[in-house]
Amino acid sequence: MVILPYRRPLIEIEWRILMVASNLAMSADRHGVEYWRKSDAFEQLDPSEKGAVSYFLGMTQAQVTCRRRLGIPLLAHLDTLLKLLGTPLVGKRPDFVGVDFSGVVLPVVVESKGRTGAVGPKLLTDAKAQALAFPHVAGSPAPAVVVSGSGFRANGTWTARLHDPPDDRAPDLVVSRNAVIASHYLPLVEAVREAPTKERREGDWHAALPGIDANFIIPDVAFKALSNYSLGETYSDKTLAEAGATIANSLASRKAQRGQRRYVASNGVGLHLGPSWHDLLAAEVH
Numbered sequence: 001m002v003i004l005p006y007r008r009p010l011i012e013i014e015w016r017i018l019m020v021a022s023n024l025a026m027s028a029d030r031h032g033v034e035y036w037r038k039s040d041a042f043e044q045l046d047p048s049e050k051g052a053v054s055y056f057l058g059m060t061q062a063q064v065t066c067r068r069r070l071g072i073p074l075l076a077h078l079d080t081l082l083k084l085l086g087t088p089l090v091g092k093r094p095d096f097v098g099v100d101f102s103g104v105v106l107p108v109v110v111e112s113k114g115r116t117g118a119v120g121p122k123l124l125t126d127a128k129a130q131a132l133a134f135p136h137v138a139g140s141p142a143p144a145v146v147v148s149g150s151g152f153r154a155n156g157t158w159t160a161r162l163h164d165p166p167d168d169r170a171p172d173l174v175v176s177r178n179a180v181i182a183s184h185y186l187p188l189v190e191a192v193r194e195a196p197t198k199e200r201r202e203g204d205w206h207a208a209l210p211g212i213d214a215n216f217i218i219p220d221v222a223f224k225a226l227s228n229y230s231l232g233e234t235y236s237d238k239t240l241a242e243a244g245a246t247i248a249n250s251l252a253s254r255k256a257q258r259g260q261r262r263y264v265a266s267n268g269v270g271l272h273l274g275p276s277w278h279d280l281l282a283a284e285v286h
Contacts, residue, residue, distance in 0.1 A: 010191040010192075012191070013188075013216055017214070018212065019057075022039060022041045023038070023041060023057065024037070024057070035157055035158070037152075053116075061148060061150040061158075062075065062095065062148035066098050066110060070144065071105045072100055072107075073265065074099070074267045076180045078093050080183055084179075084182075084235055085240070086235075094111040094130055096109070096110040098110060098180070101251055106140070106144050107140050108144045108145075110147070112147075113149045115150075118151055119150065127147040127149065135175050138175065139176070145164070148160065176238075178240070178245040179237045179241045181248050182229070182247065183244075185225075188269060189222055189227075192218055195207035195209075196210065204217050204219055204264075204270075213277065214272060214274055215272040217268075217272060219254075222247050226243050251266075251267065251268050
């Protein structure tokens with residue numbers, strides 16, 4: 001019997017990649033506009049499994065929507081940040097807090113909802129109430145508070161909506177923008193640390209993801225800045241912010257890079273798919 005460590009971020013990254021790859025397929029309409037739809041694998045799941053998968057896809061969609069529509073390159077799980085700060089996890093909280101590297105873009109607090117079917121009015125009302133239990137980012141105006149709702153239409157296409165509830169409640173927590181940045185990268189740094197095969201190349205760390213023929217990529221500056229940090233420890237906001245500031249200053253002007261099987265987002269996190277993915281990607285749009 002093999003006993004795995006309690007924290008296994010590398011396995012979690014693989015699981016997240018495969019969850020998306022196995023349950024979404026890409027199609028194109030008659031005008032050549034591409035869109036996501038349910039995969040055959042998703043259709044074979046039972047209702048409880050579909051609910052769990054849709055919830056996860058909704059979390060992923062929140063990151064994509066915030067980057068493309070709000071100019072926020074990274075989101076940090078609020079629970080992860082609170083644990084790092086040693087703050088008690090009490091009451092309902094939104095899922096994410098997001099910032100940009102320079103502080104030019106208004107911070108965002110996000111409650112994510114992913115559903116197997118449509119995201120209805122009641123769900124959005126409940127999500128808006130949860131989103132309003134938001135933290136304030138020190139040195140910034142009150143954050144934009146949004147709800148990211150996504151799900152499958154009756155025809156199987158994946159859709160996403162972004163809602164902006166009124167921010168009429170006072171924040172009960174203050175965190176710094178750079179602490180949020182450090183919280184975003186720390187789970188990724190821990191994943192690279194535990195990777196059995198990894199190398200530093202062209203200013204990034206490339207870590208092999210066992211069993212799925214892909215390399216996970218994070219910027220070297222994040223790896224160095226957080227080399228002495230751990231998800232199992234607690235830190236002051238100031239301590240986390242020092243590491244986050246180093247990362248932000250280095251990556252502020254970074255642009256996304258995209259190739260046939262390699263994509264690195266503007267936050268420096270990416271994926272390089274191996275040759276075994278070639279046929280799957282080539283046959284995806286139909």
